[in-house]
Amino acid sequence: MVRVQQLKLPIHHTEADLAARLIKKLGIKEDALLSYVIRKQSVDARKKPELFYVYTIDAIVKREKSLKGKRGRKDLLFLDPERPYQIHVSGSSRLSERPVVIGTGPAGLFCGLELAKLGYQPLLLERGASVEERLEDVDRFWETGILNPSSNVQFGEGGAGTFSDGKLNTMVHDSAGRGRYVLETFVKFGAPKEILYQNKPHIGTDVLVEVVKNMRRQILAYGGEIRFHSQVTDLKLSSSQELLGLVVTDPRTGKSEEITARIAVLAVGHSARDTFSMLMEQGVPMHAKAFATGVRIEHPQSMVNLSQYGKESVEGLGAAAYKLTANLPSGRGVYTFCMCPGGYVVNASSEEGRIAVNGMSYHARDGKNANSAVVVTVDPADFGSDSPLAGMEFQRRLEEAAFKAGRGKIPVQLYEDFCKNQPSAGPGAVTPMIKGAYAWSNVRSIFPEEIGDALEMGIREFDKKLKGYARGDAVLSGVESRTSSPVRIPRDETFQSSVRGLYPCGEGAGYAGGITSAAMDGLKVAEAIAGNYFF
Secondary structure, eight states: OEEEEEEEEETTOOHHHHHHHHHHHHTOOGGGEEEEEEEEEEEEEEETTEEEEEEEEEEEETTHHHHHTSTTOTTEEEOOOOOOOOOOOOOOEEOSSOOEEEOOSHHHHHHHHHHHHTTOOOEEEOSSOOHHHHHHHHHHHHHHOOOOTTSSSSSSTTOGGGGSOOBOOOOOOOSSSHHHHHHHHHHHTTOOGGGGTBSSOBOOHHHHHHHHHHHHHHHHHTTOEEESSOEEEEEEEOTTSBEEEEEEEOTTTOOEEEEEOSOEEEOOOTTOHHHHHHHHHTTOOOEEOOEEEEEEEEEEHHHHHHHHHSSSOOTTTOOOOOOOEEEOTTSOEEEEEEEETTOEEEEOOOSTTOOOEEEEOOTTOOOSEEEEEEEEEEOHHHHSOOSTTHHHHHHHHHHHHHHHHTTTSEEEEEHHHHHHTOOOOSOSSOOOOEESOEEEOOGGGGSOHHHHHHHHHHHHHHHTTSTTTTOTTOEEEEEEOOSSOSEEOOOOTTSOOSSBTEEEOTTTTTSOSSHHHHHHHHHHHHHHHHHHEEO
8 A cells, every 4th residue: 555645736626636646646557546545635725825635645556566666756655554443352251241331422432332343232321312302402402591401512412522513633642543443433324424534524513413323223233222311320339349230310300220230431521520429429539630711712704714715715615723822921821622613602501500611513614603712721729629529610610600790691702801801792793603592791700810811811822823813803702611521530451440340431531532532432441341351
């Protein structure tokens, strides 16, 4: 296999143009190109408004050895064919009970899917609703403000990432091929094939909903079971801290039952605060960890396109994205997170009396505004307590302040008023694109002074990189508090907690930071189980 890098073509090229350029780059005849696969596609805008796609391509050619032997071909990489990622059952201990997976976000779904494929017949427990019912609950909340605490943007089938942009980029080093396998699995269940090679792949909420449904159907077809409205509210442990069972409660009725379980994958997500409290009461070790908090900021998508592409719109290219960072004199880092081109700010609350926001895009990314989180790193020194749950309580205090500032609605403010620390009376040229009710307010009042100052300075720094970022009528909303889990639940080399049989997994346990990395961690835990047990 031959890998060709830095293959550049104009944005509006055809598939035939790409093949012709590849053949020319390889220096072969047309019939010598047997097949090729696009591995990466990115946009080169260094000469904007003249734009190019840059490709990395793996090709299969005739007489590869002769091509490899040509002098001066250091621009080509010759690789062995990739081995497909696969988990094998190699454990020698028999499981007396089927494994339980707690949570059906990316970590739980991928772990459950692999265990089901291997014949373990896993039981997946989800406190929230199926994705179809969940859609109705979320829409009702955005329209009426009536929150279902167990079925919302944070909880339910698909996890918190379902109501986001569905971004699939990850910074996790991956030599085992898990990341590629995750993308291939999404494509298998309905995601567009372009996610396999785009530099910043995304699915979009509308498409991700269908992908999640299809994954559920496959788990069931393999012999797994999924129970919705089933929240794990207690653990049954032996005197030697071994898992014996789970207490499962229907949050709608309060009715509980006990399930025998010797292995449970804890993939509860970053917002399962009541579960974190229960685990601490049961003596499961955990500690507070750093995360980031801040605001959502909205700009016209045309402004972002102009900065990134040199034009307010480019046919066929889609809405432009950005990623910005700044290190401030105070020592704090400020950065953009979960940027949603052509997207919406959404009310992502999961507790009464508290407001949290997130960003969401549909697959088309055709909304008129771009939004992103602008966040500041906070760590245990900011939390005011040594408790393992101090970060969680810090989040809650910010969300309570946001609820108060917005009088129960999402508080929004113009950037120029944020700088003046005064409430806004209404919009400028940027109209908020928000799912859920919002109220003009003083967003800055939510934060401790040092965080508010860092956000203001960070946005000014970003303006040096993306012109117009610090425009006075940019719309800020708060509070962006659920960037990652506020706790980490330690696990050993077998992926188990000190409570034997309990496998902390994914973002909620502190081992991931997005859809792809959470799914990859779910695969790692499935590998660990298959490496120790058979069923």
